[in-house]
Amino acid sequence: GQNIDQPTEMTATEGAIVQINCTYQTSGFNGLFWYQQHAGEAPTFLSYNVLDGLEEKGRFSSFLSRSKGYSYLLLKELQMKDSASYLCVSTDSNYQLIWGAGTKLIIKP
Amino acid sequence: DAGVTQSPTHLIKTRGQHVTLRCSPISGHKSVSWYQQVLGQGPQFIFQYYEKEERGRGNFPDRFSARQFPNYSSELNVNALLLGDSALYLCASSSLQGEVEKLFFGSGTQLSVL
Numbered sequence: 001g002q003n004i005d006q007p008t009e010m011t012a013t014e015g016a017i018v019q020i021n022c023t024y025q026t027s028g029f030n031g032l033f034w035y036q037q038h039a040g041e042a043p044t045f046l047s048y049n050v051l052d053g054l055e056e057k058g059r060f061s062s063f064l065s066r067s068k069g070y071s072y073l074l075l076k077e078l079q080m081k082d083s084a085s086y087l088c089v090s091t092d093s094n095y096q097l098i099w100g101a102g103t104k105l106i107i108k109p
Numbered sequence: 110d111a112g113v114t115q116s117p118t119h120l121i122k123t124r125g126q127h128v129t130l131r132c133s134p135i136s137g138h139k140s141v142s143w144y145q146q147v148l149g150q151g152p153q154f155i156f157q158y159y160e161k162e163e164r165g166r167g168n169f170p171d172r173f174s175a176r177q178f179p180n181y182s183s184e185l186n187v188n189a190l191l192l193g194d195s196a197l198y199l200c201a202s203s204s205l206q207g208e209v210e211k212l213f214f215g216s217g218t219q220l221s222v223l
Binding site: 004033041042043044045048087089095096097099100101102 | 113149150151152153154165199210211212213214215216217
């Protein structure tokens with residue numbers, strides 16, 4: 001079957017660094033997305049990885065290991081506005097999106 | 110440029126009724142997808158339309174139907190509403206670049222079935 005696993009909830013401190021892990025099992029693979037979703041709002045695109053390695057985009061970085069079926073989202077210099085759910089989304093051989101349940105990130109002052 | 114727009118933003122219905130949700134994609138986008146999101150869960154794929162043709166369908170009953178119009182706007186229809194249909198319904202538009210697409214979501218329609 002197809003499955004995405006990510007922690008349900010994480011807590012971090014303002015100014016710190018947090019890493020949100022995601023493991024995936026899909027029939028075929030065509031890349032992995034991370035989306036951010038604030039409470040009551042729509043998801044917004046953060047990153048897309050299709051090759052192994054780290055992609056850095058400002059305070060946010062995303063890593064992919066295809067051989068391990070593993071990705072992480074790294075958030076640096078955390079701000080209160082980063083409190084949100086972070087959704088890991090894989091793509092299967094038909095380019096269909098497989099969505100994780102999301103990790104709720106709570107930032108404390 | 111306007112983003113993805115959805116209407117209505119909130120809706121209250123009773124069991125057995127039907128509902129029509131509307132979505133206008135970003136100008137130039139030809140693909141529209143519909144998702145259902147229950148509180149605390151990730152979005153669940155319902156339908157995707159591209160150039161007015163159904164391109165994909167998720168694991169939802171036949172009570173759910175959709176269509177896309179010549180201007181690429183879309184409607185999602187749900188008949189014989191159940192309490193379990195209460196959710197946030199998200200519409201996303203995308204422009205296909207090869208096979209991979211980045212989705213742009215509307216703010217959603219919050220449907221409550223009483």
